[in-house]
Amino acid sequence: MHIKKGATVSRLLAGVAIPKMFHARQTFDRTRIAPAEIPTVVHAQLSQDAFRSRILPGSQIAITAGSRGIANVDIITKSIVDFVRECEATPFIVAAMGSHGGATPAGQAAVLAGYGITEQTMGCEIRSSMETVEIGRSECGVPVAIDRNAYESDGIIVSCRLKPHNAFRGSVESGPCKMLTVGLGKQRGAERVHSQGMGLIARNIPSMAKVVLERAPVLFAIPCIENAYDETCHIEAILPEDLLDREPELLRYAFTRMPRLIVGSCDVLIIDEIGKNYSGTGTDPNITGTFSTEFASGGIEVQRTCMLRLSAASHGNALGIGLASAITQRIFDDIDPEAMYPNCITSTVLSSARIPCVLADDREAIQLCLRTCTGIDRARPRVVRIPNSLNIGAIMLSESYYADVRSGRYQHLEALDAPCPLVFDESGDIEPMQV
Template sequence: MSIIEGILADIRLPAFARANQLFDTACLDEEAIRRKIIGISENESIFGTIKPGARVSITAGSRGITHMDVILRELVAQLKKRGARPYIVACMGSHGGNASGQKKILQNLGITEEQTGAQIISSDELIVVGHTSDGRSVYADKFAAESDAVIVVNRVKPHTAFRAPVESGLQKMLAIGLGKQKGADACHIRGFEGMYENVRDFSHVIVSHLPVAFGLGIIENAYGEVFDCVALAGPDIPVEEPKLLEMARALMPKLLFDDIDVLVVGEMGKDISGSGMDTNIIGRYPTSGMIGWPRIGKIVTLDLTDASEGHAHGMGFANFISRKLFDKIDMDKTYTNCLTNKVDAPAKIPPVMPNDLCAIKAAIKTCRTTDPEEIRAVLIKNTHDLERIYISKALAAEAASNAGVVLTGSAHDIGFSRNGDVPMSLWER
């Protein structure tokens, strides 16, 4: 027994009951998505600028978006029907570190040439396409800039570090995704306080100087499924995207408890959120002035997704992490992100516990109470999947009066492995 295990030996965990959080279930399945893309392709105000023989670049980012491969494959198919020559360009700012790293991220997300039917180009080559009104250079991927038409595809959702009419979405993909490391650096130059203005100004230059045919905004429901795909003609993106953001904000999931002592997050990762754990869910932000909800005393993060490729930006939001997560960290990739966005707190390493059990015990020991009957604890797989959760007995007692929470099992002890880790199969039961 290690010193840490000895200190934590007397800490008892509460029993946990399985529960479902209820959100709007409306979504598009694969066939509905295909029909949606076909309908967009038949709209001449959107697809009309795509001519036979045109070289068409399509953006692909680093986020794990449900059915993204289906969306891209159908886009490619419809472009080919028009006689165009589509290809996909890796567009993810500084994520992935370099061209090969970005292509690997796409592969991990299932975005491959075989799946999409199009060549995938990941390059570090940039060109200056124009300048902002105050003289700053605006960069774009060379292969996108040299295409006859650009289609920008991205999920539209609230950002994890700032509030504005436009946050994460199409304009951010144009300004930062297409701009790679230099674009990300330039947009973050004033920190997140100036992010909206930079994204707005840089994307305006790109739309003005590149043949942006249209943007495809993906809206998700609370279950991470595709709620809608909305096409906006290039010139309409600045005006119409704020409406998509408000739609996305209304559909976002959340933890349906006001006061939580310990939140255990099974995994974090860049494929889940740009901040590893969605700050809009955990109520912790890297910038001042943003008020978080719900109140969470301690956060424990247990693992890093394989798709993150060691990129652990966001671990600093946790109070404790497991050795399992720590051993997967790639410092270069993680620190590249914080040096680019000028926010270092999310990259700080929390206390590292020997295993999941010790990490959870450490959170309880440093909480307002260690009584397993009183501790208000929640276990979630990640901040993207909030339907099935586990809640401690103290919260289970409140579930009966919470219209958005349904208990689906009785309280029981967590089945830790021999190594003291929580099995991911917990979320499959």
């Protein structure tokens, strides 16, 4: 499908005024672990006897690496690899990402390479396979599968990010338990986790993780948590026997580290770039309010959302576009259904992959959203613009917010300049915001 610029749609949108915008800074707690300190932190965690003693000399140790965008993931992974070698064991990395990467070994290896995780950079073998082993059934009767390479190793180290999920709420959400069941479950295991619908996934993940912890050689987990600036702020090793108790506690902490759009509501949200490196659904609904199911809520209250670009790191997986009101021709042309649809088939959630209104350029995508809003002050529409859902320290706001921001109505939000017109090039596009 190709949108013809200058035809009927363009004529209908030509008179829609886009408000002046100003740059603003949101300030959040910035407790963090500097990248240079990460190897030391990882080493300190794993050097505790309870963890080090589990890595036996000469053993083959599987280390998980997934598809989520994780700050410093290459440094964290390499630090674990180096520690395993220090223990005189042989590390290898397992691509643990469910159905992502097009649900193919090559696709999943390519995703890892995009994050800087290759055999050359890590100094160890990467085993990317979709082959799994059946290891039992959960107490809910769901069959449990796990990556064969990991299962047949002498020990598994679960490395991942721990954070709120984008489609459900539960005692555990995105974290080690999900990595054990969805990530290491590959396409087959991930499909089974989701098979009874998102309404039951909060039950399935911990009950299936219990089976993996009992029957697979899991040594320990070492999840990381990020602050509001997409920076590593916490790394903690957890013994398998403690995981089902400790992960919920860390999830509560992770919620307190989440950023937010401080203004709370808007008429139109502009997202410069979406992608799997930002969220499983392209953009984190905990920030943007664009949830794919009724089993989670939060984020900014918004009437229309437009998405302008797809990240190269997504490899054509544009999952999340179905939650937008409008996307650009640029995103549409970048979609690879073979990379995107396996996620839908596996999760049973189709809404994230539906095609919204496709517009010729950035200007018209924004104009369509403004024109189709209802019950708003058209002379002073409330527009928020973000670079992506991970980096929202620097944002843009329309002039309707300016007086309130300047007066101090919004705590931890300051204006950096005065409202000015957005600058579009001759193609109708705008330069991406600087992160």
